[in-house]
Amino acid sequence: MKTTHNQLRRYALISLSLVSLTFNACKEKPKQEEKAQYDLFAAADNIIKSINPLEFPDREFNILEFGAVADGSTLNSEAINKAIDSCSAVGGGKVIIPAGDFLTGPIILKSNVNLHLETGANVLFSTNHDDYLPVVHTSYEGVELMNYSPLIRAYKQHNIAVTGKGILDGQASNSNWWPWCGKDDYGWVEGAPKQHDSINLPTLRKMNELQTSVEERVFGKGHQIRPTFFEPFECENVLLQGVTITNAPFWVIHPLKCNYVRVDGVTVSSHGPNNDGCDPEYTKNVHITNCTFDTGDDCIAIKAGRNNDGRRVNIPSENIVIENCNMKDGHGGVVLGSEISAGVRNVYARNCQMDSPHLDRAIRIKTNTLRGGFVENLFVKDITVGQVKEAALKINLHYGIYDNQEGEYIPKIDNIYLENINVENSGKYGILIKGREEAIIKNVTLKNVHIKKAKTPLSVEFSEPIQFENTTINGESY
Known part of the structure; x- marks a missing residue:
């Protein structure tokens, strides 16, 4: 750029x-x-x-003027994208989606366009998978490929936004997209195709290992690899604000190789498989604020590529601030990994609430010796946790070992700092750290941290001594 x-x-x-x-x-x-x-x-x-506020010219393009029909059944892909193209062609402005039910295929954002959903706007994404073809350059679990288009996509654009009070409904369900994960909880039945079939993820993993060119990693029709929801790819100055996102096929908000991104006041309510809320990947200078995450997987997960793809791209995710957010259901509140091969540094989380019997951990770092990577400088402050199932803090350098995810890339974890954390019910563990003999975890500090109702207060392996200051677990000082 x-x-x-x-x-x-x-x-x-x-x-x-x-x-x-x-x-x-x-x-x-x-x-x-x-x-x-x-x-x-x-x-x-x-x-x-x-991260400067975005500005757009004072021009409006209503999708109704381009032939859109708000009946919930007419496919409006052409009308919406024509409005976006027309807006961008004259230097930008605001594309209006008014109140009503608008069925569409992929929406393609262009530079200097603010796609604005007015109150009552309900954007329904098509359940016909052919509408997401031809395949485009995208990513799945940290590996680049040619696949179904993300539901909202921007490629090498700048100054783009999706704003408003409307709803973006991916219409994924146990009969659409989700069964491909291969779990009967999500509609898969024995004998039906799934993502772990040999032509799908095993083939993609092998292409990653061999570093096959991305152009040759062609999936899409005939394969079962689900698309992301909102994916700006190699974009600069990105805003997602105010909208509600639900029923995603896969990862929900996925800025990929982006710079200067703000996610503000967004509600993610999506309980499908791998429905991470927000996953910045190879992305820097990110502000996630005033959001609610109620998800089927990690609420926020900072990514940096998987295995050889991450090492090839070699762009750390860095300078990320998370604040004033509410985490409900999910595998973790603020998570770094597991696709982390290019590394993550300078992540700040503060003034957040986390609470659900279906939230597994508050803060989590996960990698292994196949992923490798590093985490440097994770700072967490002023967090209130009601209930989690496994641990307030979990650091695991053995992630996925039962899936044969061991290799020769030694991860590095250094400078993890938690301050003013109050946990009412920490579940199985207070602090759970599993380092490695060849990868000692360094510089973990807990200051003014108070954890209650942990069945096991501390379980720590292969870590430098934790530095405690005014910290209690189950009422006992450390």
């Missing part, structure tokens, strides 16, 4: 703040002075400031 003077200014702002505030402080051992600890989170404010 072309770098402008304004972008250079923003790069300089972030670099200066992170160097002066984060890295210098982090290289010291924990138990620093109070001012130094505060500065760790001041760096997050500079990341937020670097």
Whole structure:
């Protein structure tokens, strides 16, 4: 992407703040002075400031004027995308989806367009899989491929937004998309095709291992690999704001190789298989705020490519701020991994609530020696946790070992800092850390952390001693 003077200014702002505030402080051992600890989170404010508000020309393009019909059965793909193309062609503006039920195939965002869903707008995505063809360059579980189009896609665009109070309904269900996961809980029946059949994920995994060119990794029709919902790919200046997203085929919000992304006030309510709420991947300078995540998988999961694909792309996900969010059902609240081969650094989570009998962990890091990768500088502050099932904090460097996911790439975990965390019911463990003899976890600090109702307070393997300050588990001081 072309770098402008304004972008250079923003790069300089972030670099200066992170160097002066984060890295210098982090290289010291924990138990620093109070001012130094505060500065760790001041760096997050500079990341937020670097993500400029988006501006669009004062022009409106109503999809009704392009032939859209709000009857819930007429396919409006052509009308919606024609409105977007027309808006972008004249320099941008706002494309309006008014109140009503609009059936559509993939929506293709273009530069300088704000796709705005008015109150009462209900966008229903087609259940005809052929509508998502021809195949496009996309990604599945950290591996690039040619596959069904994401439901909303932008490729190498800039200054794009989806906003408003409407609903984006993927219409995935136990009879559409979800059965392909191969689990009877989601509608799969014995003998039906599924993603783990030899022509699907095993073939894609082998292509990843051999680094077959992406153009040759052709899936789509005749295969069972589900598309993502919202996927800006190699885009800059992205906004997703206000909308509700439900019934996703697969990962819900997936910024891929993007820069300057804000997700604000979005509700994700989607309980299908692998329905992660928001998965920034190979992406930097991200602000996720004021959102609600009620999901079938991780609420927020920071990704960085799987195995050889991650090492080939080699773009860490970094400078990510998560705040003022509400996590309900899900495998984890804030998660780093498991597709993490290019590494993750400088992640800040603060002022969030997490609570559900169906939320497994609050904070989680997961990788193995096949994925490798690194996590540097995860800072978590002011989190209230009602109930989780397994642990308040889980770090696992043995993820997926029963699926033969062992290799020669040693992960590195360094500088994990939790402050002002209150957990009412931590389930099986308070803190669960499983490092490796060849990959000792370093610099884990808990300050003002109070965890209740943990069946096992601590289970720690292959980690430097945790640095505790004013921390209690089940009422006992550490």
